[in-house]
Amino acid sequence: MTILSAQHLSKSFGKSKRKVIAVDDVSLTLERASTLAIVGESGAGKSTVGRLLLRLIEPDTGRIEFDGHSLRDLPPREMRRQRRRLQMIFQDPSTSLDPLMTVGQTLEEAFRVHFQMDRKERLDRMHELLAQVGLGMHHARRRPVELSGGQIQRVSIARALACQPDVLVCDEPVSALDVSIGAQITNLLLELQSAHGLSLVYISHDLRMVKIIADEIVVMRGGRVVESGNAAEVFHDPASEYTRELLEAIPGNGAHRR
Amino acid sequence: MSSTNQAVKSGPRVKAARRKSRPRLLTMLAAAYVGLIVVAAIFAPYLAPYGPNDQDIFNTFASPGGAHLLGTDEVGRDVLSRLIFGARISLIAGLQGVLIAGVFGIGFGVVAGYVGGKFDSVSNTINDNIMSLPGLILAIAFVAVLGPGITNAMIAIGIVFIPRFFRVSRAATMSVRELTFIEGLRALGCTHTRILGRHVIPNILGPLIVEFTVVLSASVLAEASLSFLGLAAQPPTASWGAMLNTAQFHPSFEHLIYPPGIVLALFILSLTLLGDVFADRAAIGRRGGAS
Amino acid sequence: MTSAMEQHGRVASDVPVLEVSDLSVSFASGGEPVRVIDSVSFDVYPGETVGLVGESGSGKSVTCMSATGLIRHVGGRIDAGRIMIDGEDVTRIPSSRWRQIRPKIAATIFQQPIRSLNPAFTVGDQIAESLRVHDKLSRKEAWAEAVRLLDSVKISHAALRARDYPHMMSGGMCQRVMIAMALACRPQLLVADEPTTALDVTVQKGILELLNDLQAELGFGVLYVSHDLEVVREVCDRVIVMYAGQIVEYGEQSDLFEFPKHPYTAGLIASTPSMDSQRHELGFIPGTVPSASDFPSGCRFHPRCTFARESMCTEGTIDLTSFNSSERDVRCVRAGELKLHGGPIS
Numbered sequence: 001m002t003i004l005s006a007q008h009l010s011k012s013f014g015k016s017k018r019k020v021i022a023v024d025d026v027s028l029t030l031e032r033a034s035t036l037a038i039v040g041e042s043g044a045g046k047s048t049v050g051r052l053l054l055r056l057i058e059p060d061t062g063r064i065e066f067d068g069h070s071l072r073d074l075p076p077r078e079m080r081r082q083r084r085r086l087q088m089i090f091q092d093p094s095t096s097l098d099p100l101m102t103v104g105q106t107l108e109e110a111f112r113v114h115f116q117m118d119r120k121e122r123l124d125r126m127h128e129l130l131a132q133v134g135l136g137m138h139h140a141r142r143r144p145v146e147l148s149g150g151q152i153q154r155v156s157i158a159r160a161l162a163c164q165p166d167v168l169v170c171d172e173p174v175s176a177l178d179v180s181i182g183a184q185i186t187n188l189l190l191e192l193q194s195a196h197g198l199s200l201v202y203i204s205h206d207l208r209m210v211k212i213i214a215d216e217i218v219v220m221r222g223g224r225v226v227e228s229g230n231a232a233e234v235f236h237d238p239a240s241e242y243t244r245e246l247l248e249a250i251p252g253n254g255a256h257r258r
Numbered sequence: 259m260s261s262t263n264q265a266v267k268s269g270p271r272v273k274a275a276r277r278k279s280r281p282r283l284l285t286m287l288a289a290a291y292v293g294l295i296v297v298a299a300i301f302a303p304y305l306a307p308y309g310p311n312d313q314d315i316f317n318t319f320a321s322p323g324g325a326h327l328l329g330t331d332e333v334g335r336d337v338l339s340r341l342i343f344g345a346r347i348s349l350i351a352g353l354q355g356v357l358i359a360g361v362f363g364i365g366f367g368v369v370a371g372y373v374g375g376k377f378d379s380v381s382n383t384i385n386d387n388i389m390s391l392p393g394l395i396l397a398i399a400f401v402a403v404l405g406p407g408i409t410n411a412m413i414a415i416g417i418v419f420i421p422r423f424f425r426v427s428r429a430a431t432m433s434v435r436e437l438t439f440i441e442g443l444r445a446l447g448c449t450h451t452r453i454l455g456r457h458v459i460p461n462i463l464g465p466l467i468v469e470f471t472v473v474l475s476a477s478v479l480a481e482a483s484l485s486f487l488g489l490a491a492q493p494p495t496a497s498w499g500a501m502l503n504t505a506q507f508h509p510s511f512e513h514l515i516y517p518p519g520i521v522l523a524l525f526i527l528s529l530t531l532l533g534d535v536f537a538d539r540a541a542i543g544r545r546g547g548a549s
Numbered sequence: 550m551t552s553a554m555e556q557h558g559r560v561a562s563d564v565p566v567l568e569v570s571d572l573s574v575s576f577a578s579g580g581e582p583v584r585v586i587d588s589v590s591f592d593v594y595p596g597e598t599v600g601l602v603g604e605s606g607s608g609k610s611v612t613c614m615s616a617t618g619l620i621r622h623v624g625g626r627i628d629a630g631r632i633m634i635d636g637e638d639v640t641r642i643p644s645s646r647w648r649q650i651r652p653k654i655a656a657t658i659f660q661q662p663i664r665s666l667n668p669a670f671t672v673g674d675q676i677a678e679s680l681r682v683h684d685k686l687s688r689k690e691a692w693a694e695a696v697r698l699l700d701s702v703k704i705s706h707a708a709l710r711a712r713d714y715p716h717m718m719s720g721g722m723c724q725r726v727m728i729a730m731a732l733a734c735r736p737q738l739l740v741a742d743e744p745t746t747a748l749d750v751t752v753q754k755g756i757l758e759l760l761n762d763l764q765a766e767l768g769f770g771v772l773y774v775s776h777d778l779e780v781v782r783e784v785c786d787r788v789i790v791m792y793a794g795q796i797v798e799y800g801e802q803s804d805l806f807e808f809p810k811h812p813y814t815a816g817l818i819a820s821t822p823s824m825d826s827q828r829h830e831l832g833f834i835p836g837t838v839p840s841a842s843d844f845p846s847g848c849r850f851h852p853r854c855t856f857a858r859e860s861m862c863t864e865g866t867i868d869l870t871s872f873n874s875s876e877r878d879v880r881c882v883r884a885g886e887l888k889l890h891g892g893p894i895s
Contacts, residue, residue, distance in 0.1 A: 041749035056441055083447035095437040100460050109456075113447045148837060156442070163446065178604040179776055183820035183833035190829055205749065208779070208822040212831050235824070249754040252779040252823055 002065075003199045004030040004086075004167050009052050009062035022048045023059075024223040029216075030167065035193065035200040037214035037231065039207060041246075045223040046203045050169045053201065054086050055079065067166065084114045087160035091172035093152035097144040103130075103155050104140035110162035129158040133188060150181035157188065161196075169201040174209065186213065207250055211235060219243050285535050288528035295525055299346040306339035310496040322513050329513040332504060340496035341517055347497040348478050348525070351412050351490070355477030356470060358416025363423025364466065370424070371431030372454060378428075385424045393418035393480065401489045408481065408497070411490035415480045419473045426469045430462035471533030475526050482522055498522045564636050565592035566737045566770035567616060567655075572630035574615050576841070584628065585841045586611050586794040588869075593770040595737060600785030600802065601774045602817065606838040607791040609774045613740050616772065617655045618647040635737050652683050655738040656731035661747045662723035666715040672699070672726045673711030679733050698729040703759055721752035725759065732763065739764075742774045757784055778821045778892070782806055790814045793839055793849035796869055800877035807891040810872055810879040812854045815889035823892065848881070856887055 011023040023045045030036045038046045051057045053064060055071060064071040066086065074082060090096050097106055107126050111117050117125065127137055133154040144152055153173060160168055170189065174182030190213060192198055204210050210217065214231040219240065227240040238244045281289075298305060307327075314320075314334035322329040328337035370381040397414035404410045434440065435458070443453050484490035485499030486506075493500065498518040505514035572589040575582040586608040593599045601609050614620045616632055618639060632640045634654050639647075659665050667675060676698055677691035686694060692711070699707035702725040715723060724744060731739060741760070745753035761784065764771060775781050781788060781802070788805050790798040790813065798811040809815045819832025836853040839845060845852055847863040857863065861882050869880045881887075 041751065051441070054445055056444055080447040080449065083445060086445070088442065088445045090438045090442065092438055096439055096442060098439050098443075098457050098461070101457075109443070109448070110446055150837065159442070159446070178838070179778070179817060180604060180820045180834040181837070183822075183831050184835070186831055187833050190831075206822075207750070208824055208826070211824060212822045212826055212828060232828075245751060247824070249751040250779070250824055251750075251753070251757070251777070251783040 001032045002029050003032045003067060004053065004201075005065045006049075006053060007063045007065075009049065009064070010060050011048060011052055011057060012060060021223050023052060026062075026218075026220070026223075026225050028218050028225070028228065030199050030201060031216070032166075032199055033193065033197040034215040035202055035213050036216045036218065037202045037204065037210040038218045038220060039204060039210055039246075040220035040226075041205055043222070044220040046205075046220050047171050048223075049220070050088065050171050050201060050203050054083070054088055054169060056088070081114075084163045085166045086169070087163055087165040087167070088169040088171065089153065089156045089160055089173050091175055093149040093156075093176060094144075096152055096156050099144050102141055102143055103135075103147075106155065107140070107159055107162055110159050114163055125162070129162055132161060132192070133158045134184075148181075149177050150184060153177065153185050154188070157185075157192070161192065165198070167199045167201065169203070171203045172205070173202075175204070175206070182209075189213070207235075207246060219246070281535070284531065288531040288535075291524055291528040292532065295345050295349065295521075298342050299349045302343045302346050306336075306342040308336040308339040310340045310343035311335060311494050312339070319508070319511055328517050329511075331501075331514055332508060335494075335496075337501075337513060337517055340501060341498070341521060344496045344498045344501060344518065344521075347408070347491060347495060348481060348499075348522070351408050351481035351497070352474050352478035354409065354412035355415040355419060355480060356474045358413060359419035359473055359477075360423050360470065362416075363420040364427045366420075367424040367427030368431045368454060368459065368462075371428040372435055372450070372458065381424070382428075385421045388417065389421035391418065394483065397480070397484055398487075398489060401484075406489050406492055408485075408490045408495070411484045412477070412481065415477055415484075418480075419476065422473060423466075423469055426465050427462060430465050431458055434458050434461050468533060468537045471529055471536055475529035475533065478522075478529070479526050565594050565633070566635055567593040567772060568631075568633040569612070569616060570631045570633075572612070572615060572632065573628040574611055574620060574625050575628050576625050578624065582626070583841045584794065585625070586615075586791075588630070589791075589796055590630075590869075591789050591796065591799060593738065593772050595770050596764065596768050597786045598764065598771040598773050598784050600781040600788040601772060601791065602776065602778060602781055602788060603791035604776060604817075604838055606793070606840065608794040609791055610742065611794075612791070613657065613742055613772065613774055616738075617651065617657055617740060618642070618644070619657075649683075652679055652734040652736065654736050655740065656734075656736045657740040657742060658724070658727045658731050658744045660743040662720065662727045662744075663715055663718075665727055666723060668715055671712050671714055672718070676711075676726070676730050676733055679730060683734050694733070695729075698733055699726070701732075701763070702726070702729045703755075704729075719752075720748050721755060724748065724756055728756075728759065728763070732767065732769075735767065735769075737769050738772065739769050740772045740774070743776070745780065746775070746777070753780070760784070778806070778817060779823055782892070790817070793844055794841060795849065795880060796878070797850065797880045798878065799869070800872075805877065809889050809891050810877060810884045810887070811850075811881050812856050812887065812889065813850050815891070816853075818892045819890065821892070856883055858883065 005028065007027045009023055009026045012019050012021040014020050026049055028036065038049055040046050048057065052059045066082065071082065104126060107129060108122060111122055111125065126140060130136060130139060135151065135154055139151070147155070174185050177185065186209065189200065193200055202210065202213060211231070216229065217231040217234050218228040219226045219242065221242050226242045227234060227238060234243060235247070238247060312335060314330060316334070317330055318332055318334045320326050320330040326336050326338070328341065330336055366381050370378040393415060396418055397411050400410055400414035440453060440457065443457060481490055481497065482499030485497040486503045488503055491497035491500040498521060501518040502515065505518070508514055569592065570590050572586060573584060574586045575584045589612055591599065601612065603609050611620065611625060614623065615625065615627060620627065621644070627640060630640070631638060666672065673692060673695045676695035680686045680691040680694050681688065696707050696711050699711055704710050704722060704725055718726065745756050748756065760771065773781065773785055785802045787800065788802050789796055790811065792813050798805065798809065798814045805814065806818060809818060816832065816834035820834060822831055834853055839849065847865055848857070848867045851857040851862045854862070867880050867882055869878050871877070872879045872884055
C-alpha cells in the first residue's frame with residue numbers, strides 16, 4: 001500500500017544563465033512500513049528530493065500524493081497540520097537543534113504545535129519518547145552543546161516521533177557519526193520502524209548502509225533517476241551502467257588489492 | 259585535535275558548567291558610572307538640591323562652593339542640579355533614538371533576512387539610501403521642517419541609525435535561517451511567526467545587544483551635538499549639550515564648561531567600553547548560541 | 550613481515566620508515582595535564598601501508614601528528630617514548646629543524662583537501678614553492694617539476710591545470726594536488742589522515758588506486774588513518790586498532806579482520822555494513838568512547854564489552870601481549886578464550 005508517492009518532480013535554482021537544475025523529472029513511491037532509499041553521490045539531488053517530498057522546498061512541477069490526497073494542493077494551514085505525519089531528521093547534529101533550547105523544550109515544541117496536553121501528560125510523554133530513543137529524563141535539562149552527536153540524533157528522532165508520524169525522511173542521518181554510534185542509530189531506526197510501522201525514506205551516499213535497511217531503492221545522478229526498484233534486485237543485478245560503477249567503487253567490493 | 263576527523267566526537271562537546279571570566283576593573287568602573295547616571299536620571303528630583311530652572315537672579319555666575327557646589331549659570335540656575343536633570347534628558351533622548359532605530363531596523367531586517375526575495379531587495383535598497391544620508395544634515399532638515407525640539411531631533415537621529423540595525427539583524431537572520439534546525443521546525447509544522455519570534459530572534463540577540471550599546475552612545479552624543487547647535491533641546495531645557503551651548507558664550511567661566519563636558523564624555527566612554535565588552539562576550543558565547 | 554611484503558613484490562628493507570616506541574602524549578588544557586595516548590608502539594616499513602583505525606577520541610590523530618612533529622603546535626606534549634623516521638631520532642628535535650626536514654622525510658595529506666590549499670595561489674605555485682625552498686630549485690625548474698608531479702598524479706593537461714586555483718578544482722582533484730605536493734620532495738613516509746572520507750565513492754576509488762600505484766613506484770611507507778574499515782581492508786597490509794589512547798590490537802590485515810581477537814575490533818567489524826551483510830543485520834557497540842580525563846580503570850573498553858569479567862577486566866593494567874605467534878598483539882586478558890566473529894571474506 002503506497003503511503004507517499006511523487007510524480008515528475010522538478011526543481012531548479014537560480015535564474016536564466018546561472019540556472020541549476022537540481023531535480024529533473026523524479027518519480028518514486030514509498031510503501032507503508034517499508035524503507036525507500038535514495039542514493040547517489042554528492043550533487044545528485046537526493047537531499048533536495050527529500051525536502052521536496054515534504055514541501056520544505058516548493059517543487060517547480062510535479063505531483064506529491066500522501067495517503068491518497070495531493071500534498072501540493074493543500075492550503076498553508078492544512079499543510080501545517082499534515083506536516084505532523086511527515087517528519088524529517090537531518091545530517092549535521094551540530095545544527096539540527098535550536099542551541100538555546102533544552103531537550104525538554106525542543107520536545108515540548110513538538111507537543112505544542114500538534115497536541116493539546118496538560119503538564120502531566122507532557123512530562124509522561126517526554127519520558128516515554130526519551131526512553132524509546134535510549135535517553136533518560138535527565139537529558140531533558142541539557143542543551144545541544146552538552147550532548148554528543150549520537151545523542152543529538154536521538155533527540156531529533158524523539159522529536160520526530162513525538163508527532164506520531166507516518167513517514168520519516170532521514171537525510172544522511174549517520175554520515176557525521178562514528179561507525180559504532182551510527183550503527184546504534186541505524187538499529188534504533190529499524191526497531192522503531194518495526195514497532196510503529198514507520199515508513200522511511202533513507203537518503204544516503206553509503207550503499208553499504210543502504211543495503212542493510214532498504215527495501216526499495218532509487219539511484220540518482222545529476223538530478224535524474226538512473227535506476228529504481230527492489231533493493232536486493234538492484235544490488236544483485238543492476239540495470240544501469242552507473243549503478244554498476246557505484247557498486248564496483250565500494251571498497252571491499254572490487255578485487256582485493258592486497 | 260579531532261578536527262581532522264569528520265565524525266563528531268562521541269563525548270559531549272562542552273562540560274555542563276562553564277567557566278565565568280572575571281570582569282576587568284575598567285569594565286566595572288564603566289558599568290558603575292553608567293549606573294550612576296541612570297540613578298541620577300531616575301531620582302533627579304530627590305537628588306538635585308535645586309530645580310533645574312530655579313533662577314537666583316542676584317547670584318549669577320557664582321563660582322563653585324557654598325550653597326551651589328558647582329556654581330551657577332548666567333541666570334543663576336544651579337549647575338549641579340541642571341547636570342543631574344540633564345542626565346534624565348540625555349538618557350531619554352538617547353533611548354528615543356535607539357528605540358526608533360531598533361524597532362524599525364530590527365523589524366525590517368529580520369523579515370528581510372528571513373523572507374528574502376523581492377522584499378529583501380527592496381528593503382535593502384531603501385536601507386542603503388538611508389545610510390547614505392549624513393545624520394546631522396538630516397536632523398537639521400527635519401528640524402527646519404518640523405521645528406526644533408528634542409523629540410523631533412531624536413526621530414531624525416533614530417531614522418539615521420535604522421540602517422545599522424537593519425544590516426546586523428538581516429545578516430544574523432540570514433545565517434541562522436540556513437541552519438538545519440529551522441528546517442526541522444518548519445517540518446514540525448511551526449508557523450513562520452513562531453519560528454521568527456521563538457527561535458530566530460533569541461539566536462541573534464548577541465550582535466543585537468552589541469549594536470544596541472553602540473547606537474545608544476552614538477544617540478546620546480548626537481543629542482548633545484544637536485543641542486549644542488541649538489536644534490534639539492531648547493531653552494530652558496537642561497540637556498548637557500544645551501549647557502555647553504550657552505557655556506560657549508561665557509568662556510571665562512570654566513565651571514560652566516567642564517562639568518557638562520566631562521560628565522558627557524565619561525558617559526559616552528563608559529557606554530562604548532561596555533559595548534566592547536558585550537561584543538567580546540558575544541564572540542565567546544558563540545559556542546552556546548547560533549550567532 | 551618480510552614474507553608478506555615479498556609476496557606483493559614490495560621492496561623489503563630492514564630499516565622501518567617510521568618506528569614509534571612507547572609513545573605517550575598529554576594535553577594540558579588549563580589545569581591538570583591529561584594523558585591522551587599511552588605507550589603506543591608500532592612501525593611502518595618502506596613499501597607497506599599500515600592502517601590506523603579507531604573512532605573519535607581513540608588517539609589516531611594525536612598519534613599521527615606526534616609522528617610528524619606537529620603535536621606541539623596544537624598544545625600536545627610528548628611525555629615519553631621515541632619516534633624514529635628512516636633511522637633518525639626525531640622525538641625531540643625543535644620546530645625549526647622539523648620545518649627544514651619535514652617535506653623530505655614525512656608528509657601528511659588530510660581530509661577535505663580544499664582546506665589545506667591556499668586559495669590565493671595557483672596549485673602549480675604551491676607545489677613549486679616547496680621545491681624552491683627545500684630542493685633549492687630555480688623558478689623555472691621548480692615549475693617544470695610541479696607540472697611533472699601533477700602529471701604523475703594523473704591530472705590530465707597538467708601544464709594547463711597547474712595554473713588553476715584550488716576553487717576551480719573538484720575535491721578529488723584537490724586531493725591529487727595534495728598528494729603531488731606531499732611527494733614533491735620524495736619523503737619516505739606518507740601519513741594519510743582520512744584522505745577520502747569527504748569524497749564520493751567513485752572518486753575515492755581513483756585516489757586509492759593512485760596511492761597504490763605511486764607507492765609501488767616510489768617505495769614509500771604509508772600510515773593510513775581511517776574510520777572506514779572497508780577502505781582499510783582495501784589498502785592496508787597491517788592494521789593497528791586504537792581505543793581510548795591505547796593500541797588494543799595490531800597485526801596483519803586480512804588475518805585481523807577475519808579472526809579478530811579483541812572485542813572492540815569485533816565490535817567495529819560488526820558495526821560496519823558491507824555489501825555482504827544481510828538485510829537488517831547490523832551489530833553495534835553499546836555506550837560511547839570515554840574522554841581522556843575519564844578513562845575507566847582496568848581495561849578501558851570494559852564498560853562497553855559484552856565479555857567483561859569482574860576483577861580481571863575491571864582492575865589493574867592490561868598489557869599489550871603477543872597472541873600465540875608473533876604476528877598479532879592484543880590487549881585483552883580473555884583473548885585466547887573468546888570466540889569472536891570477523892568480517893566476511895570478500
